[in-house]
Amino acid sequence: MKLFKSKNMDIRKLIILIIGVLSLAACHKDLGNYDINMPVEPKLLNLDSVYTASVGDSLIIKPKIESADAANIELQWKISVMEGNDVLYTGPALRIIFGLQAKRYSARLTVFNKANGMKYFHNFYVDGGTEFANGTTVLSIENGITQFSFVKPDGSVQARLYRAMQGKDLPPNPTNLFLLRNTFTGGTLLGYWIITKNGGIRLEPNTMQEDPKYPNTLRNNFFTTPDNLEVGSLISHPQGVMMGVVNGKFYGGTTSTWDQAATYGMFGLPADGDYELAPSFVMSFTQAATYFIGFDRNRKQFVRINLYGAPVYFGTQYSVSSTTVFDPTNVAMDLVHLEQLNNADCFAFCKGTDGKIYELKFNVQFNGPFTFTPQHKRLFIRQELINENTKWSGAKNGVIYIANGSKVYRYNPVNEELRELATSFTGKTISMLKLSDDEETLMVGTEETVSFLNIATGMNGVFIKKIEGIPGAPVDMAIRK
Template sequence: MMTNSMKNKKIKLVCALATLLWIAVSCYKDQGNYDITMPTTPVVHGLDTLYNALVGDSLIIEPMIEGLPKEQLLYEWRIYVPEAVRPELNSYQGAALRIVFGLQAKRYTARLTLTNTENGMKYFYKFHIQGNTAFSKGSLVLSEDDGVTKLSFIKPDSTIQPNIYESINREILPVGPRHIHYLRNQFTGNTPLGYWVITQNGGVRLDVNNLQKEAVKPGTLKDNFFLAPTTLQVGSLQSHPQGVLMGVINGKFYGGTTTTWDQSNTYGMFGTYADGDYTLAPQFVMSVINNNFSIIAFENNKKQFVRLNIYGAPMYFGTQYTPVSSSIFDPTKLDMELLHMVQINNSDTYAYMKSIDGGIYELKFNVNFNGPFTFTAAHKRLFKYAEFIDQDTKMLCTRNGNIYIAHRNRLFRYNPISEQLTALNTTFNTPISMLKLDDDEQTLIVGAGSSIYYLDIQVGRDGDLLGQIQGIPGKPIDMTWRK
């Protein structure tokens, strides 16, 4: 016998099934013929992806909009400035962006936002602005003129502005020029961070925009220490891809800090040196494998190659590596003086060393200082061209395995595999004071006398003269550039 409760449940079930059937039939009959009006999307013409703006000059961006009436749109322009204290000051209203560009000579992300006032729809258009100054493109040449350090700017049209540092800063540079570095953080889109002019006992940091000596960030090498030594004797310094200096000062290895934002005033400053009992030769090689950095250096007192690693900061490990093929030579027991050291493609390393009896030896080796920490000797042989190697010799190598050697006024290409030495076609009447490679390594840049020479070293070329810039005050020591 069916109870009232059971009857009610049955009635509810029948009603539910009927409802589902009605919905299904309704959906089947619905053919989807809807009259839908999509909102009109504005079409923007004349908005480029990149604008070059001269610092202190007008920047005008005035795109054309189609699809919607101009009066129906709201325009908002925003430039994203990471260093800005008040970001709202870099937002603008209006159909055109018309400003005096007062930001730095950096690349900024920007966005145009269009708002349809009738329905509230927003449309976003991204672009970039590259700030430039009169010094955004060109070369800086560090030279020495009768014991006075000079800095000159070479414009893209090859005209020279000599003594540019003195003209802008109303002072002279420290004596004993060594290097000039253009520092940029390659891990943040090559963000320009500054120029460093390095001298024998100090250095000066310049703003990349105007070449003025830094007033807010450390302006001198001594100021770049959290706790500076009493005296500074610079061996050599190199630029790390994160935009800081690393190298040998007072025989110890220092590395600029990278643990803060690269726009911080303390970014790149030196803390304590890599702890250890050692005195390094000025020459060292910085290697990178899979973004792991290591340093090959030479300990002057113990006459041995030593290992340093960059684990946030430089750390000294000495001879904590395993010598391989030590019958060729033992890297921990070398009774010789290091003269020069070059490395090809983060791999084959060549050291030119002077023995007690005055002989010049070429040592070839490979290291793995990122684990399992090995030092593999390849050969040790008397260098066939010892007359061209001394402390004043200039030497650099290319990725294709050639080593360029400049001795006095003579310039050679040396193949360490075949031991072939070839004199380049361009000759010099004065001693060569500088050797550099252009970025593509197709051009060798030579400083001699008061000139800079550009030589063709492409495959099949033997250093034919491509061009010459005259009028450098004194002899060129080093140079850098922005393209």
């Protein structure tokens, strides 16, 4: 029995030894010489990352292919269209009439090697454009008639464009021109709005036709249209909608749906409350919250409005730090104009019962804890400059540009310095003031002309250039780049 166990043990050892040798042999590095034939990748030439196409014109992209047998290569083209059918094309060159809207489209070229089934990809973009894709639009009033004109990048003016294209006149008494973009979606272009005292027209930005997709009149932009329309003032919100005072009430364009929906930007019911707002108000916008400062012209008090999905009226639901300087809930004056500089200091110019103009400075915290801090009340230093024809434009650097008659002034509220800008307008009445987006240029409108002034540090409004040939007196303008 002992001998049998010993033999079994020897056999097991022998088996383990054999397995070990085989395992070592399997781990031995394979030094064999193999030929691997990888397919040759086609080399693409004459391809860009972005192509520009004008609506109605030919779009031709003709790449050159090397390192492959052209007979075995098939090119498959695809332009992705979110709101419609994709553009599909097969051929050695893309040759189509570009009939899409003037937008940016993602596109892909697939290089298919029919000999081995391999596919290679090249992604690019197609930018659709029209003759109106770049330039300046100007809203003006000519002999009592509202005019809308387009200025090409070379400075040539297509005057009275709306009248020429539509065969009719715009509503009278123009006030504002907006080019709306939704900055929350990368700057989606949503159209032009021409606003007048009692109405407005919406234009498709690439055709300048009345927009067929969205409501194309201000009256139709209300879910429930008021009996009468009297626009106090409107401003553009960064989400590409208008907000402001109509018939003394505060309205906000809806943003609760996709910005390509026909109802996007329409006005619902106004902010509920017992109030009648003066036309002038300010909006303070941050990514966290948005609020508005208004003025109830009946009670002569500053009021708070917050944007909680839609505008909500809170009236004087705020605490006042002190009423020693002035009482914001009982100003006892009429508001002429309201400015807020850099989402901070506010300046209200009010007309007292004595007929004089007073400057009120204050700060608010209307996103919480809902406080109002009066800072000063004083007579404005140049009474004669402020009347119903005064033009205003407040800058983030803390100064306010004021125009009256034929002169433009730079007003610094810190030291009450009022300095006339360097450029003379030779007696022409100023009808428009507008800051550029970077606030280094001031656009000044006079009869038939828009002048561009340099207001960068130390420049004091020196002349840069001008656009001539505008029909009548400019009221507002928008620049599309």
